Amino acid sequence: MRRSRFFVFALLAVIATGVFLVLDGCSADKGKSADRAMKEAFPVISEAYGVIQENTVYPVEGDRLIEGALRGMADVIGDPYSTYLSEEEAASHRESLAGEKVGIGAEITRSGGKYIIVAPVKGSPAEKAGLLPYDEIVRINGEALGGMTLQDVVKKIRGKEGTAVEMTIYRPDLNKHLELKVLRDVIPVKTVSAELMENRGKKFGYIALTMFGDETAAEWKKATDAMISGGAEALIIDVRGNPGGYLRAVEKVAGSLLQDDTIYAYMQDAKGQLTPLVVEPSEEFTFDEKLKKLPVVLLQDKGSASASEVLSGALKDLRRGFIIGQVSFGKGTVQDTMELSNGGEMKLSTHKWLTPKETWIHGKGVEVDLESIQDKLFTEHIRFSTDVYAAGDYHEDIAYGQRLLAGLGYSLDRDDGYFDESTALAVHAFRVDAGVSAESIMDRKFFTALQEKVESYRKDKANDIQLQVAIGYIHHLLSE
Template structure:
């Protein structure tokens, strides 16, 4: 317990100073600085010269924010950065247990802002928003010059307030006026499923990010799987960009004995601080978790906190890692709140695996490398434009890649709509029972999205998952 008490002292000292070590992907609390004015006189001199003599008027706050961003940029570290007040709020929200909004996925296609899908039971669905609805106005104002982030920010607001939307619905060829009341949308980071194959019960648990409530969700999910008879566990962190370090610690504590070092923190003076697993007064995990065979699935999108978990399981020989090499982010950031409402995020530590390996720029290598079907790596979205033979566009290349992934013969995938593409489009349309026409149109892209999503939902097409199931079946002594 000695290391455990030392870690507790370190954490209490950290909390006392108001600064939290965070990983980003992993993210955490902020510390106030008191808003002291810069002591570097040359910065104040430059600010005065620009404001007094510059031919181009610039807001003083913008100059200060530019200087802050520049100071972070000159470090040359992509994880050390300045966040404006709005960016800082969005950053914190990304790991919150719930968000206020309308509950709809929005994409940008050829300059149009398209509803991809409203979340089931969400305010967007209740208000009648449908896939392929094009957003024309928000609260009476058009969207010219807006980025996707701008549109999302305009739609968001306080719980219980409403947002007016003018949408164009292609199926009706008309504009509609809708009012959507913003609500809290729960954000689930952990999902589970019991996989039954060849007489064995395997628990599958996916973690999309390590958020505030992930450890509690993990507890509920693993308890449910054990109650259902799971004999082993697949942990899926593919595409997981990171999250809160304390969530990783809580989850690791459920898988290995108490007082086990699951990572180290190394400061600028190369002093190592062990991070050890501990029992929790709030979270009581089933002891069976510490004995179950485990496979962790990862890919190049698994970063930061995900790598803390995979690195720990690998070094401690507690789990078998399969998939592809992870992203490779081995630094830790402090976030300091500034007097202007912004935040300075600065890399202050490295984190190391239990065997003191620094994975930065290298990633965690899997025990068994398995490449995934390319369809699983595509961002599936809706396209609102029409394309035909002889045209060239990235939307066409997207359609070509999906057709090839589904087994259709296409000679090129560079976005040029050639004769082989036309033949493949016609064949796909015939297979899907839609109008025979060698054209990539809204109907074609909607059916293509539907078909690819069905392909990805079929576990037999997930090569990495199938390898994990096969490995665990062998571990459990299956035939």
């Protein structure tokens, strides 16, 4: 049985290989008691298995019954982060933090019962094969998709590197079906993006971390080296929406900003015993020493969780950085994964993690030094719709459109999803401004234009309220 330590994503249970640690279990007396309880329970479990197999009018495979029992054991703990994952689920979740994936490189969504291409990744096999946004996937390898879940569709598209997947797609703009063959390939997963910014004569590095994955430390080094060589006088670290990831990755990031031998967090076991996590010189990466002296501002929001909270908690407690934004998610537990003989994994919360001041942020989050509420257009999830809505209709897609229109400055009386007269006027005005046919309906062309307008709005950093607050504070720090 292999055990591995890592920080999992909040809400999305992402399983991956982490720092290898063997943890002591319960006491000898408790172990004997547990063994005795298991021996007494096995006959009952076996009996229930047989009863179901022989008598149920709803046929079910034996493996599914076993997996159901395993899920039940994890569920009864009452911990949202303790769970059982099948072999397939565990492999899929491990891939989420991998440095690269094998696939076609396209985001897919389900809208109105249809499976739609949101966007192909630039330079990906999907883009090379000619897939476009709003293409509807009709068949995969000749098989229709009726009755499939989104997970089923994604599973059919995935495969081994170098193999091809044949797709029948419907392209609305051409009103015709097309047959495409896409060659699966390795798709790099980038977790760090950086930009050297200059504002009012001051240079500073802006570095965004979307998660703490396999390659984050290497990407962080590359980004910070570029910022230092470019003459950055301070850093803005953006972990907004970062759900967490590997402990080893956040350790490298924090370690590059803190002095060696600094305690950046604590682990606390079930007995309350604390183990300090200390910054040590990296054998793999040599970071520029200037990093440890640069002023740091960190941006976080309620979507910043787990490993990203380890970073913000360390910077805050050690007064190494100034935190701007909103209180973080609040996930202060650590999970171990144990491989089971059926290929699945049991994930259990076995430890708490505490900040350098020994604060447990679970359910509370890391407090900010300066609160800043973000523009709603930055927090709205972009969604696709292929349906058509007009006055008198009621739907969540309409509410989504109303919220975005209001955020862009159009006047509406409501945003509850009812298509009233004020909505019709706003939709008509937007379509005219966007150069789309002057109608008072929400259709594919409307939603496409709306998405483009919002994405353009988001790309303009002047509209990012929290970032502008951070830039203002950077000027304050550099002027002292």
